[in-house]
Amino acid sequence: MMRGMKREDLAEASVKARQDQLDRWRTEGLIPDVYQRTPALDYAVDIRAEQWDRKFDPIRQAVEHKTLEIDVLNDADKVINVREPKDPILPDMGPEEVEATKSRVSNVLSMLGIEDMRLVRKFPVCEFTFGYSRVESGPRVSRDKTGEMWEMPVKLNLFPRAYFHEEHVQPIYVMKQDNEAFYVRLDENCVRAWLDANGIAYDLPAPTSRLGAAIIDGYHTTKPEGGGFSSWLDEYRGNATPESRNLCSYVYTLLHTMAHQMMHSVAQVSGLELGSLTEHIFLPDLAFVVYRRGTTMDLGYLSSAWRMATNSTDGNLVLSSMLDPTSLRCGSGALCDERGGACPDCILIPEVCCISRNNLLSRSVLRGMAKPHWDVAIPRDQTIEGYFEIVRRTRRAAREAA
Incomplete structure (x- = not known):
C-alpha cells in the first residue's frame, strides 16, 4: 500500500519491521528454520493476485x-x-x-x-451445479458424425433467476455431505x-x-x-x-x-x-x-x-x-x-x-x-x-x- 502511495520510506520501514519480527520469532523457536521466505516465493505470491482460484495452483x-x-x-x-x-x-x-x-x-x-x-x-x-431445463435452439455448431455433418445446439437454458434479498440472483444447487x-x-x-x-x-x-x-x-x-x-x-x-x-x-x-x-x-x-x-x-x-x-x-x-x-x-x-x-x-x-x-x-x-x-x-x-x-x-x-x-x-x- 505504501509503495502504491509512492511512500518508499514507509514501505521500507514496514519491510524492516516485518523482518525483525520474523527474526525474533525464529530466534525464540516459534518458526522452524525450514520456513524461510525466498525471492521465488515472494514472486509466486505476488503474481497470484488474479490467479488464486486455479485448482492446480x-x-x-x-x-x-x-x-x-x-x-x-x-x-x-x-x-x-x-x-x-x-x-x-x-x-x-x-x-x-x-x-x-x-x-x-x-x-x-x-x-x-x-x-x-x-x-x-x-x-x-x-x-454444486447450475440448474437448467433444456438446451437452447441456438446458437448451433456443426459436427462431423459418421461421415455426415450434424448441427447441434450448444447453449444451455438456465433456470430463471430467483428473487432473493431484494435482488435477482442465479440459483446454484448445493449438496453437502460427510x-x-x-x-x-x-x-x-x-x-x-x-x-x-x-x-x-x-x-x-x-x-x-x-x-x-x-x-x-x-x-x-x-x-x-x-x-x-x-x-x-x-x-x-x-x-x-x-x-x-x-x-x-x-x-x-x-x-x-x-x-x-x-x-x-x-x-x-x-x-x-x-x-x-x-x-x-x-x-x-x-x-x-x-x-x-x-x-x-x-x-x-x-x-x-x-x-x-x-x-x-x-x-x-x-x-x-x-x-x-x-x-x-x-x-x-x-x-x-x-x-x-x-x-x-x-x-x-x-x-x-x-x-x-x-x-x-x-x-x-x-x-x-x-x-x-x-x-x-x-x-x-x-x-x-x-x-x-x-x-x-x-x-x-x-x-x-x-
Whole structure:
C-alpha cells in the first residue's frame, strides 16, 4: 500500500519491521528454520493476485491441505490410521491375528512408498451445479458424425433467476455431505529418489526445505510452458513442449496415477462403481484423497470394503492388489506399455470423476516403462524408472545399511 502511495520510506520501514519480527520469532523457536521466505516465493505470491482460484495452483493446494489437517486429520474421532486399525475397519480377530495384520499392512504400505494412510470417517464434501431445463435452439455448431455433418445446439437454458434479498440472483444447487475417504501421503525420501533416478531437476530453497517448497517456487502460474499448468491441461494432450518435463508435471503424474490405481483397486475389491469415487490432489504435500462422491449415498462403504478386504494372511487386499503385477499391466498393451499413456483398459476413470479430465496419467511412473507421451525432452524410445522399483531399492539399501 505504501509503495502504491509512492511512500518508499514507509514501505521500507514496514519491510524492516516485518523482518525483525520474523527474526525474533525464529530466534525464540516459534518458526522452524525450514520456513524461510525466498525471492521465488515472494514472486509466486505476488503474481497470484488474479490467479488464486486455479485448482492446480500448489499454493492453494497447500492451504487446502493445511485446512484439512487442522479440521479433519487431527480429529481422532474422524480418522483411523490403517497402520493401527480398530473398529469399524478391523474384522473379528484374535490378538495374534491382529498383530500379524498390522505388520503386513505396514509392510505393504512401505513397499508402496506410502508414509501415511488414514481412513477418514467424516470427509466434508460440497458439490454444486447450475440448474437448467433444456438446451437452447441456438446458437448451433456443426459436427462431423459418421461421415455426415450434424448441427447441434450448444447453449444451455438456465433456470430463471430467483428473487432473493431484494435482488435477482442465479440459483446454484448445493449438496453437502460427510462421506468416507482414504487419505494417502507418499514418503518424501522415496519421491526424491524417484525424481533423481529419472533426472528431474529441482532446487530446494534451503537445505532443510521440503520438496513442496521447490514445487511452489518452481511453479509459474502465468507461464504454463515454464513449469505451471493451464486451466484444462491442454498442453499435456497434444501440444507438449520440452518444458513440459519439470518437477510439477512429474510429481503430479505420480500422485494422480497412484490415486487412480487405488480407485481401481477399491472398485475391484469392493464392487463399488468407479463412477462413485473421485479424488483430490495436494501437490506440495505429496498427498491425495480418494473419496465417495457427494452425489452418491454413503453408508460406510469404504470402511466396510476395507474391513472385508483385511485378513492376517494378505494384510489388506486393496493395498496388495495395487502391487499385483497384473494390476500394473494394461489390457490394451501398446498405449500404456509403448507410449507411456493410459487407456480405458488401464487406469482411466469417468471424466466427470477425475480432477483433471484424465490428463497427466501414465502407468509408467509406477512400474517403469516408456516415458510419458508428453515428455518430448528425451528420446521417444527412452524408458523411465518406476516409483515402486525405486521404493524397493531404497528399502533394500536401508536394510543393508542397518
